[in-house]
Structures are given as C-alpha cells and as structure tokens.
Amino acid sequence: MLQKRSLMKVIILGDSGVGKTSLMNQYVNKRFTNQYKATIGADFLTKEITVDDKQVTMQLWDTAGQERFQSLGVAFYRGADCCVLVYDVNSSKSFETLDSWRDEFLIQASPRDPENFPFVVLGNKIDVEENKRQVTQKRAMTWCQSKGNIPYFETSAKEAINVEQAFQTIAKNALQQQDTDDIYENDYPDPITIKPDSNPSYGCNC
Amino acid sequence: MGTQTESRPRKWSLSTVSDESMVEIKNTEEERTPSPVEDITEGGEKYRLLYSKSKVYVQPTAYAKDNIPGFAVLVKREAVNPTFYLAWIPESLLDEKGQSEWDKFIKIEENAGDYDDEEDAVLIDLPTRRPETYAFSVPVTSVYSLIVYPPTIAQWHGSIAVNLISGSTLPTLYFHDEESRSFSSASVSPPISSGSSSTATAYPPRVLDPNGKGSSSTSSWGGEDLLTRLRQYAHLLRSNLQTNLYLVDPSKADIEAHSMQLFDDDALDDILARSSYANSYSPVPAHRRPRPLSVGGLPQGSSSGSNNPYSARSSVLHRSLHPPTSPAGSQARTALLQSFANITRATRHAAQQILSHPLAQPIVPHLPDPVRSLVNANGETEWSSWVQKGGVGEFESARIYLARWARIVAEEGERARQREARVIPTGQAAAGAGEEEAGSLGVFELLHTSANLPKPISTRDPRHPVDEATWLGWFHKDGRPRVRKEEMKKEVFRRGVIATGDLRKRVWPFILGVLEWEATDAQRAARWEEKRKHYHSIKDEWCGVPEVFNRSDVIDERHRIDVDCRRTDRNQPMFSIPTPATSPSSSTAGVSDEKESMKRFSAFSPDLNNDGSQAPSNDHIERLAGILLTYNFYEKQLGYVQGMSDLCSPIYIVMGGDEEMVFWCFVEVMNRMKQNFLRDQSGMKKQLLTLQQLISIMDPELYRHFEKCDGLNLFFCFRWVLIAFKREFAFDDVLRLWEVLWTDYYSTNFVLFVALAVLESHRDVILRYLIHFDEVLKYCNELSMTIELDTTLAQSEVLFLSFSQLIADLDRRRAEDDGLKEAMGTARPSSPGLRKRTGALNAAEDDGHEQDAQGSSSQPTKHPVIDENLRELLRN
Incomplete structure (x- = not known):
C-alpha cells in the first residue's frame, strides 16, 4: 500500500459575516453560537474523517473575510486541496463577490490545474425566514454550473442543515485532487485508475 | 596534594538557570533571583567546612575539555541558628588561595566521619564568586529538590542537579569518583597519582550493578555520599512520582503529592508496560514504568539525559536546551525527559489532571513516537499513524498536543513554585522588595556574550495602580498639572490605572492626548467643546442625510461595520443586553424630529431584512457602529477595516458610551495604529518585518527555527499586532495593557516587545515541539486567554531595555572601530543609511547572520547593521 499523505x-x-467560522465549528465541534467574533488573521480546525475507507485528517482554514486581508492569503492558501466558497443566501452582495473570491484564490494558491481545481459553494443561513432570502437556489446553481459544475449546497450552520x-x-x-496531484508528482509506474466519471454529487440535498 | 589541573582560561561567563516556564540566562555575577545565591564571603565571614568532595565537575559544554573540576561542599555558618550551605567551588579558585586552602578541603574529605569535633573545625573563607567560575553556594533551605542520576554503564559519572525554590537550576554536578581522593582511598583501586589530570577514560568507573549486587559497598558513589550527609541537615524525600527526584524539606503538599502512587489504575499500567517496558530511555516517567524495574536504593536506568542540558549556549538571549553537539537522538530524549521532570514540580492535582486526561491516555504509551518525529523532520507518517492508533477524536498534531501539554505543566509548575516561594520565609534574603518581585516574575535576562552588559530589570509595579488620590494629587485646583506629562505617563506605565471607579475614564483622554495636559480645567473645557462640535459636524455628514446614508458605498460600509459590531465583546454588559421594547425598527412612527427619525428609522443596519441573519443588535451597538461610521467620514482614506470594532469597543465601555469622547479617543488610538489597516497591508507587513528583525537580533535561534518552519512571515503574530492583543487577553487585562502601550514610555511601538515577550516565554516549547508553520500558528492562536499580563509586561520591558543596550553597545563599538579605521586612513564604504532594503527577508537575515558572526568572532570590523526599522523602536 502506498503511503498517502494523510x-x-x-x-x-x-465575505465577512457569511458564517465561515460557524460552518467550520458546526462541522468539527458540532456547536453553534452566533457570537463568533470576526476572524482576524487566520486559524484552522482539524478533523479526522474517513473517506472511501481512508483515514484522512482534514485541516479547515478559516481566514478573515475582508478583502483587504486577502493579500495575506498566499501563506495560507498554498497547498490547498479544496476551496470552499461561502455566501449568505440573505445577502446578494455576498453572493456577487464569489467570483472575486474564486479568482483571488486561483491567483494566490496558483494550483497546478486551475481549470479543474475543486471548489465547493455553500449558500449558508437558510434557516432565516424565507422572505429575507435574496439569492435563489436557481441563481446560485446557474453560477456554479458556469464555473465548471461546482458542487453546491445550501446549508445552515445554526441548524446543522446539510x-x-x-x-x-x-x-x-479534496482527496481526488490529492490523487491527481500524486499522479503528477510521483509518476507511478503502475496505472492508477482515474475515474473522471465520479462526478461529485451536484445540487442541494435539501 | 590534589590533582591540579592546569587552569585553562574559561570563556563562558554565563550560567543558565532554568525554570519551568522559560530558560533564563543569568549572569552569575549579577544574580538577582530571590534565591539566596549570595556572595558567601560577604563581610569576610568564616564558614565551617563540614563536608567536602573533590573532583566534582561542572560541565558547561558537551566537550570534556571544558569540564571544570571543583569541590562539592557543605558548610555551616556559625550563628545562634546556624545556616547550612551547599556549595560548589572550582579548583581554580582554590589555586588562587594556595596549598593551605587546598589542604583544608582535602582534610575534610579524608576525615569524613569526624565532622562534629569542635576542635578540628576547619574554617574557610570561600572565594569570592566570579561570573566565569560557575561557583555557587546556596542555603540548604533554599533548595527545592535534587535530581539524582547515579552512575550507570551508559553514564560513567553520576550527577546531581540542584533546583532552588526560586525555580532556578544550578549547574549540574558530575561526580568523577574515579579521580576523587575519597573514591581512591575508599576503594581497592590504586590511588591516582597526583598530577594526573586525565579524565579516567582508560578504565571503567564504578558502576552500580543493575541487579544491585555491586552497590552493597556503602557510599560508593560520591553523589550518594553527599546525599547521606545532606540528610543530617535537611529532610530528603525521594519522590514516588519520579524516583530520581529528591525533595529537600518538602512542604506538606509536596509530601502528599510525592509519597503517593499517582495511578492506581492497573489497566493503564498494563498498557504502559506493553508499550515501553523495554525502552531503556523511555520518556515515560519512572513512576509509570512497570514496577519490577524499580529496585531498592538509588534508581536505575534513568541515567539518560544526564548531559547537562543547559550547557550549550547558542543564542544571545537564551541558551539552547540542547547541547548542539550531542547526537540528535539524545537531544530529543533529554528534552522530553526535561519536560517530564517538570511534572514533578507540579502539584499532584495538576499531574493527575494532565496525565489522566482522556486525551493523554492513548498518547502516553506512544510517547517515543513524537520524539522520533522530532528527530526526523519528515516523520509525518509516524505521527499521523500514532494519532490514528490513539483514536483521538478530534485530530491533534502530536506536536501541538505535546506543546500544549508542556505549557500547561510548566504553568502549573510555575504556580506551585510561586506558592512555595511565598510560603518559605526568605530568611537570609536581604533582597529588596523590588528585587524579589523581579525574581518572582521569572524575568529572563539576556546579555550579549561579549558585551557583558548590565542586566536590566523591570520597573513595573502593577500591584499599586494609580488611584484617585494619586491622580488628584497631580493637579492644582484649577486643573493645571503639578507634574510633567512624562512623569504621569511613566507612572501609568509602571503601575497602570486603578480599575475600580471611573478613574480610567478620566485618565485615558490625557494619555491619549485628547485632553491637553498643560492646561487648566477651563481651557480644557473650552477646547473640548470645540471637539464636541467638530464631532457632530462630521457625524452630520451622514446622520440624517438619506442621500449619503443610503449611498451604495456607504451601505457597504455600514454593512461591514454592522456585521462586526454585532459580534464584538457581546459578553460586556453594555453590549449584551438586547434592545429594549423600543426597538429602533418598530416604534418610530410618531417621532417628530426628522433627524432623530432618520437616525432611527433604519437603525444602523443597512438592510432591515438582513437582521435575521446576524446577531441581534442594541442601542449601544448601534452607537458604536455610528462612531465607526463617523470615523469613516473623518478619515476618508482608510474605510472600515475588520479589527477596528475591537479597538473601539473597550474605549466605548470605559467611556461609558460617551459618544464624543469615545470618538476622539478612538481617533487617537487610530492615529497610533492606522498603518495596520492600510489597504495594501504595507503597515502590517512593516510591523511583522520589524518584529522579525527584532527576533533575529534578540534570539537568533528562534529566528532560525521560524525560518525552518516557513514561519518568518510571523503571521501567527498578525492578530496580536493588528489589534494590540485585544483578542489575547481578557477584557480587563486589555484595558491594562493598552494604557501601558499608549504611554509610549519606552517606545511608540512597545507592542512588538510584548509580542517578543510572549514568543520568548514559549520559545522552548516552540523550538522543541513545533516544526511546521501551521503548528506554530495553532499554538499561538491558542495562547489566547492564557497569557499572564504582568509577567509578560515585565518581560517586555526587560527585552526593550536589553535591546536598547545592545544597540547602544553595537553603535559604540562600531564608532570605536570607525575611529580606529579613520586613524588608519581607511574609508568606510557603506553607512547604515545607504543600506538597501531589497526585501524584508534579506535584511533580517543579514542582521541575523551578522549578529551570529559578531557574537563568535573577535574581528573588530564586523558589526551587524541595525535596520532603520529597529532603530525606530527606540523612539518614544
């Protein structure tokens, strides 16, 4: 068995206030409070998970949401295996900035194959009353489709939905990305089956 | 008589003292700990020599050639209540006194039994201690514990390390029995001919048989001999927690802690037995090892790590914990053993808490793994598999875990020690109160190797804050000051402002310069009225002006501000109370005043519909947001940046919500910190670069470590610097810290010294355990709310003073050299001002390297170039 990076x-x-820290904490610590402070600088949480029978440690990086701090990103983005773009479904502004977040990430992280680098989009705060919603599911999915079929989820960190x-x-x-990276890097003699067909689940499960 | 070794010139002038939380460098000459390491020849007093043991070595480095032979002695100061001292005197000092002095020591060593014969009393006057000699003498009552490593096959020379109640550790004593007279006369071995200075590498020394057979002969080892004698003057308790630890006159709590078996859980012991039974250098503490290993008498098999871990010095600031020359494996071992030794200093409670923590249980049996991964830079697979085996729920990097653990143990140990130090009456400590405080704070000292600069001490006295009476005493009746502003600031720097009452509310505007110092109350009131009006004129640019208030760029700004204010210090009473019934968005229908209505109709939030997704607001939060927005109109270039709400909120609370005052204080704070928030981040980059340069000059070893970690960007200090540690301390401590920073007493950028102090307090843990950038980041982020403010500030001050001394010294020496060169007609090619700064890294690296070179070489021409960034730190 080959030693995989674990x-x-x-x-x-x-954007700031869309719930990045909350989502992370809900996922890792199963906790929610609406009192998380604005993230200054960067922090990360780690969680041990099993994907396809593989034990992996997932390191989730949380950074400040204000665009002014993006220039620091390069130190944190490097070596990323996946990028999660979060917006608040009740704020169209936060949705509209997804483009620049994505571009900025690709510039700073400069992944090997930007076209196929895995992104996932999360529309957060769906627990808020429906009449406050500003971004429809359709609009979000259209955008995701246009960016190369980015998987999209509508979530609530507060209610632990999705x-x-x-x-x-x-x-x-992210794991798939690592595998492709490994192929690039290690040039294994024995063929490894790449499954381009294993497209990630598309759409919202709610 | 006596085997004289030629006295080589000794270069080291420093000895280290370690305590649990940090490694310190002490100039022995200027020892300042409250520990009564005192000059025993004071007043020419005579001391009665009770016991003497020759050929006890201090080993300042890993090299045998550097070993210093001397005598371990017990002496008695005659008095109504005699005091007993444990001392070590290098032979070189006896040489100076001549043969008769030597004879005294040899005589006592030979007549080991007749110590109570009054007639035979041998009086000595111990030589004056000099920094280069390592000599020490301490009252037995000041000794906290002894760590005893008897000789084994692996380690020929047994050793004893002496830990003082003050937390200092004296140079470890190595008993070279094969050279010692007492050994040669007591054993069957032929006496060693005098004059032979060879360190007996030709034959094996006596080794305690692991089976205990060979140890039947009494007092076969010099260290044990000393312990036996010591027992006559103090109660020695051998710890159950760590069998090579002997407590001297232990406290009741320590007796309890060290006499009991910590863990009764056999199952746990089984696990340990399986995992580390055969590991002779297991870092698992002796008490946790399978029982059969322990035998009567002195402990066996724990001789590893007896390399003096404090012997190597590679930093201007600190000495490395590890001798750089020893093999990596033993380094790591020593380091880990060292951290375990710390446990013995902690109370039983703490040790139990840590070791019985659910997370610790799976980890303890596997401890050798992280040790190996430390040795092995690419040990990633090892520790990850280790974590998997351990089944820790949330992944923790082994190193982060160990680092945190070490920190907790160290902190608990430090607390226990301070309690201890408080209880023990400082009998012969004639040290002044100030001195005592400096010591109890554990202030580390630093010295430039060759400069031998005096050791700075902290002037802070936070226990006596400026109070109402003091404050009022600084003013005449009409409000004119009686003292200069600098004096006021100095007092605030030293003591802080009392937290009770509302004094802070009155003092801060003066510190920040919102209110003028040199003025009367009337003058101030007049000027204040102007400022009030000015504030409202700025606020009116947006308040009640819908076309501005609802302009898209303003809406964006309001949104940014609103989102942050709703999550800033919500545990503070003013911000935690939800908006009362008269919620701004609901009950404004009949308000006649249009402006008021304007302000209220939408509340602050740019979008009413948006409220649901954010935490609820209240009036104070709205007002705070309004102040920040107004600042936006006052300082048009900056815009609201995350972090500003953190800076404004404490001011808001201290000022009790006094809007105009909060605003103008905030303006002053921003004047100090604006550069942190610049759009291009150039300010923060510069700050971090300066900090990086500061580290490179003050602690090159740490600098190199960060370099290896890919952490020279110092992003783990980003939050500290950006908002002046707002997130790192509890709210009340933030107030105390900030008023100190604002005094600019030493430096307008004192915050960088605070950052350095925090890093220095944790440097050993960082160096030992954290080898990746993310680990350092995580560790630093988690320091939040664990940092002790006053210790940190005292350390910051010492660091500043040392830094300024260092710079002055370098400048002086450069000037001298320049003078020399000029005299010789050589032109100096470059000046610091012309130095090109191509990149942060290069400049700092240069500094670091030059610093190194400067430290070791004696070439007079090489001086580090002090970057302008660093010089700016000296400005106040």
Whole structure:
C-alpha cells in the first residue's frame, strides 16, 4: 500500500459575516453560537474523517473575510486541496463577490490545474425566514454550473442543515485532487485508475 | 596534594538557570533571583567546612575539555541558628588561595566521619564568586529538590542537579569518583597519582550493578555520599512520582503529592508496560514504568539525559536546551525527559489532571513516537499513524498536543513554585522588595556574550495602580498639572490605572492626548467643546442625510461595520443586553424630529431584512457602529477595516458610551495604529518585518527555527499586532495593557516587545515541539486567554531595555572601530543609511547572520547593521 499523505487542506473563503467560522465549528465541534467574533488573521480546525475507507485528517482554514486581508492569503492558501466558497443566501452582495473570491484564490494558491481545481459553494443561513432570502437556489446553481459544475449546497450552520453532507463532498473532492496531484508528482509506474466519471454529487440535498 | 589541573582560561561567563516556564540566562555575577545565591564571603565571614568532595565537575559544554573540576561542599555558618550551605567551588579558585586552602578541603574529605569535633573545625573563607567560575553556594533551605542520576554503564559519572525554590537550576554536578581522593582511598583501586589530570577514560568507573549486587559497598558513589550527609541537615524525600527526584524539606503538599502512587489504575499500567517496558530511555516517567524495574536504593536506568542540558549556549538571549553537539537522538530524549521532570514540580492535582486526561491516555504509551518525529523532520507518517492508533477524536498534531501539554505543566509548575516561594520565609534574603518581585516574575535576562552588559530589570509595579488620590494629587485646583506629562505617563506605565471607579475614564483622554495636559480645567473645557462640535459636524455628514446614508458605498460600509459590531465583546454588559421594547425598527412612527427619525428609522443596519441573519443588535451597538461610521467620514482614506470594532469597543465601555469622547479617543488610538489597516497591508507587513528583525537580533535561534518552519512571515503574530492583543487577553487585562502601550514610555511601538515577550516565554516549547508553520500558528492562536499580563509586561520591558543596550553597545563599538579605521586612513564604504532594503527577508537575515558572526568572532570590523526599522523602536 502506498503511503498517502494523510493531511488534506481545505480553505474556506467568503465575505465577512457569511458564517465561515460557524460552518467550520458546526462541522468539527458540532456547536453553534452566533457570537463568533470576526476572524482576524487566520486559524484552522482539524478533523479526522474517513473517506472511501481512508483515514484522512482534514485541516479547515478559516481566514478573515475582508478583502483587504486577502493579500495575506498566499501563506495560507498554498497547498490547498479544496476551496470552499461561502455566501449568505440573505445577502446578494455576498453572493456577487464569489467570483472575486474564486479568482483571488486561483491567483494566490496558483494550483497546478486551475481549470479543474475543486471548489465547493455553500449558500449558508437558510434557516432565516424565507422572505429575507435574496439569492435563489436557481441563481446560485446557474453560477456554479458556469464555473465548471461546482458542487453546491445550501446549508445552515445554526441548524446543522446539510453541513455534514457538504463537508463529505468537500473531503471527497479534496482527496481526488490529492490523487491527481500524486499522479503528477510521483509518476507511478503502475496505472492508477482515474475515474473522471465520479462526478461529485451536484445540487442541494435539501 | 590534589590533582591540579592546569587552569585553562574559561570563556563562558554565563550560567543558565532554568525554570519551568522559560530558560533564563543569568549572569552569575549579577544574580538577582530571590534565591539566596549570595556572595558567601560577604563581610569576610568564616564558614565551617563540614563536608567536602573533590573532583566534582561542572560541565558547561558537551566537550570534556571544558569540564571544570571543583569541590562539592557543605558548610555551616556559625550563628545562634546556624545556616547550612551547599556549595560548589572550582579548583581554580582554590589555586588562587594556595596549598593551605587546598589542604583544608582535602582534610575534610579524608576525615569524613569526624565532622562534629569542635576542635578540628576547619574554617574557610570561600572565594569570592566570579561570573566565569560557575561557583555557587546556596542555603540548604533554599533548595527545592535534587535530581539524582547515579552512575550507570551508559553514564560513567553520576550527577546531581540542584533546583532552588526560586525555580532556578544550578549547574549540574558530575561526580568523577574515579579521580576523587575519597573514591581512591575508599576503594581497592590504586590511588591516582597526583598530577594526573586525565579524565579516567582508560578504565571503567564504578558502576552500580543493575541487579544491585555491586552497590552493597556503602557510599560508593560520591553523589550518594553527599546525599547521606545532606540528610543530617535537611529532610530528603525521594519522590514516588519520579524516583530520581529528591525533595529537600518538602512542604506538606509536596509530601502528599510525592509519597503517593499517582495511578492506581492497573489497566493503564498494563498498557504502559506493553508499550515501553523495554525502552531503556523511555520518556515515560519512572513512576509509570512497570514496577519490577524499580529496585531498592538509588534508581536505575534513568541515567539518560544526564548531559547537562543547559550547557550549550547558542543564542544571545537564551541558551539552547540542547547541547548542539550531542547526537540528535539524545537531544530529543533529554528534552522530553526535561519536560517530564517538570511534572514533578507540579502539584499532584495538576499531574493527575494532565496525565489522566482522556486525551493523554492513548498518547502516553506512544510517547517515543513524537520524539522520533522530532528527530526526523519528515516523520509525518509516524505521527499521523500514532494519532490514528490513539483514536483521538478530534485530530491533534502530536506536536501541538505535546506543546500544549508542556505549557500547561510548566504553568502549573510555575504556580506551585510561586506558592512555595511565598510560603518559605526568605530568611537570609536581604533582597529588596523590588528585587524579589523581579525574581518572582521569572524575568529572563539576556546579555550579549561579549558585551557583558548590565542586566536590566523591570520597573513595573502593577500591584499599586494609580488611584484617585494619586491622580488628584497631580493637579492644582484649577486643573493645571503639578507634574510633567512624562512623569504621569511613566507612572501609568509602571503601575497602570486603578480599575475600580471611573478613574480610567478620566485618565485615558490625557494619555491619549485628547485632553491637553498643560492646561487648566477651563481651557480644557473650552477646547473640548470645540471637539464636541467638530464631532457632530462630521457625524452630520451622514446622520440624517438619506442621500449619503443610503449611498451604495456607504451601505457597504455600514454593512461591514454592522456585521462586526454585532459580534464584538457581546459578553460586556453594555453590549449584551438586547434592545429594549423600543426597538429602533418598530416604534418610530410618531417621532417628530426628522433627524432623530432618520437616525432611527433604519437603525444602523443597512438592510432591515438582513437582521435575521446576524446577531441581534442594541442601542449601544448601534452607537458604536455610528462612531465607526463617523470615523469613516473623518478619515476618508482608510474605510472600515475588520479589527477596528475591537479597538473601539473597550474605549466605548470605559467611556461609558460617551459618544464624543469615545470618538476622539478612538481617533487617537487610530492615529497610533492606522498603518495596520492600510489597504495594501504595507503597515502590517512593516510591523511583522520589524518584529522579525527584532527576533533575529534578540534570539537568533528562534529566528532560525521560524525560518525552518516557513514561519518568518510571523503571521501567527498578525492578530496580536493588528489589534494590540485585544483578542489575547481578557477584557480587563486589555484595558491594562493598552494604557501601558499608549504611554509610549519606552517606545511608540512597545507592542512588538510584548509580542517578543510572549514568543520568548514559549520559545522552548516552540523550538522543541513545533516544526511546521501551521503548528506554530495553532499554538499561538491558542495562547489566547492564557497569557499572564504582568509577567509578560515585565518581560517586555526587560527585552526593550536589553535591546536598547545592545544597540547602544553595537553603535559604540562600531564608532570605536570607525575611529580606529579613520586613524588608519581607511574609508568606510557603506553607512547604515545607504543600506538597501531589497526585501524584508534579506535584511533580517543579514542582521541575523551578522549578529551570529559578531557574537563568535573577535574581528573588530564586523558589526551587524541595525535596520532603520529597529532603530525606530527606540523612539518614544
């Protein structure tokens, strides 16, 4: 059995206040409070997970949401296996900035194959009353489709809706990314079956 | 008589003292701990020599050639209540006194039994201690514990390390019995001819037989001999927690802790037995090893790590814990053993808490793994598999876990020691109160190797904050000051402002410069009225002006501000109370005043519909947000940046919500910190670069470690610097810290010294356990709410003073060299001002390397170039 790198690095990006820290904490610690302070600098949480019978340690990086701090990103983005873009479904502004978050990430992390680098989009705060919603599911999915079929989930960190499922997908995609990276890097003699057909689940499970 | 070794010139002038929380460098000459390491020749007093043991070595480095032979002695100061001292005197000092002095020591060593014969009393006057000699003498009552490593096959020379109640550790004593007279006369071995200075590598020394057979002959080992004698003057308790630990006159709590078996859980012992039974250098503490290993008498098999871990010095600031020359394996071993030894200092409670923590149980049996992964830079697979085996729920890097653990143990040990130090009456400690405090704070000292600069001490006195009476005493009746502003600031720096009452509310505007110092109350009131008006004129630019208030860029700004204010210090009473019934969004229908209505109709939040997704607001939060928005109109270039709400909120609370005052205080704070928030982050980059340069000059070893960790960007200090440690301390401590920072007493950028102090307090843990950037980041982030403020500030001050001394010294020496060169007609090619700064890294690296070179070489021409960034730190 080949020694696989057992650490996967996931970066969570999005406007300030969309719930990045909350989502992370809901996933890792199964906790929610609406009193998380604004993230200054960066922090990460880790969680041990099993994906396809593999034990992996997922490192989830949480960074400050204000665009001004993006220039620091390069130190944190490097070596990422997956990038999670989060917006607040009750704020169209936070949705509209996804483009720049994605671009910025690709510039700073400069992954080997930007076209196929795995992103996952999370529309958070779906627990808030429906009439406050500003971004429809359709609009979000259209955007995701246009960016190369980015998997999309609608979540609530507060109510723990779809969080587990979303991060399972994130983990799978990150692992796949590692595998492709390994092929690039190690040039294994024996063929490894790449499954381009194993497209990540698309759409919202709610 | 006596085997004289030629006295080589000794280069080391420093000895280290370690305590649980940090490693310190002490200039022995200027020893300042409250520990009564005192000059025993004070007043020419005579001491009666009770016991003497020759050929006891201090080993300052890992090299045998550096070993210093001397005598371990017990002496008695005659008095109504005689005091007993444990001392070590290097032979070189006796040489200076001549043969008669030597004879005294030899005589006592030979007549080991007749110590109570009054007629034979041998009086000595112990030589004056000098920094280079390592000599020490301490009252037995000041000794906390002894760590005893009897000789084994692996380690020919047994050793005893002496830990003082003050937390200091004296140089470890190595008993070279094969050279010692007492050994040669007591054993069948032929006496060693005098003059032979060879360190007996030609024949094996006596080794205690692991089976106990060979140890039947009494007092076969010099260290044991000493212990036996010591027992006559003090109660020695051998610890159950760590069998090579002997407590001297232990406290009741220690007796309880060290006499009991910590773990009764046999199952746990089984696990341990399986995992580390055969591991002769297992870092698992002796008491946790399978029982059959322990035999009567002195402990066996625990001789590893008897390399003096404090012997190597590689940093200006600190000495490395590990001798750089010893093989990596034993380094790591020593380090880990050292951290376990710390446990014995902690109370039973703490040890139990840590070791019985659910997370610790799976980890303890596998402890050798992280040790190996430390040795092995790419030991990633090892520790990850280790974590898997351990089945820890949430993944923890082994190293982060160990680091945190070491920190907790160290902190608990430190607390226990301080309690201890408080209880023990400082009998002969004639040290002044100030001195005592400096010692109890564990302030580390630093010295430049060759400079021999005096050791700075902290001037802080946080226990006596500036109070109402003091404050009022600084003013005449009409409000004019009686003292200079600098004096006021100095007092605030030293003592802080009393937290009770509302004094802080009155003092802060003066510290920050919102209110003028040199003025009367009337003058101030007049100027304040202007400021009030000015504030409202700025606020009116947006308040009650819908076309501005609802402009898209302002809406964006309001949104940013609103989101953050709703999550800033919500545990503070003013911000925690939800909005009362008159919620701004509901009951404004009949308000006649249009402006008021404008302000209220939408509350602050840019989008009413948005409220649901954020935490609820209240009036104070709205007002705080309003102040921040107004600042936006006052300082148009900056815009709201995350972190500003953190800076404004404490001011808001101290000022009791006095809007205008909060605003102007905030303006002053921002004047100090604006650069942190610049759009291009150039300010923060510069700050971190300066900190990096500071580390490189003050602690090159740590600098190199960060370099290896890919951590020279110091992003783990980002939050500390950006918002002046707002998130790292409890709210009340933040207030105390900030008023100290604002005094600019030493430096306008004192916060960097606070950052350095925090790093220095944890440097050993960082160096030992954290080898990746993310680990350091995680560790630093988790320091939040664990940092002791006053200790840190005292350390910051010492660091600043040392830094300024260092710079002054370097400048002086450069000037001297320049003078020399000029005299010789050589032109100096470059000046610091022309030094190009191509990149942060290069400049700092240069500094670091030059610093190193400077430390070791004696070439007069090489001086580190002090970057302008560093010089700016000296400005206040």
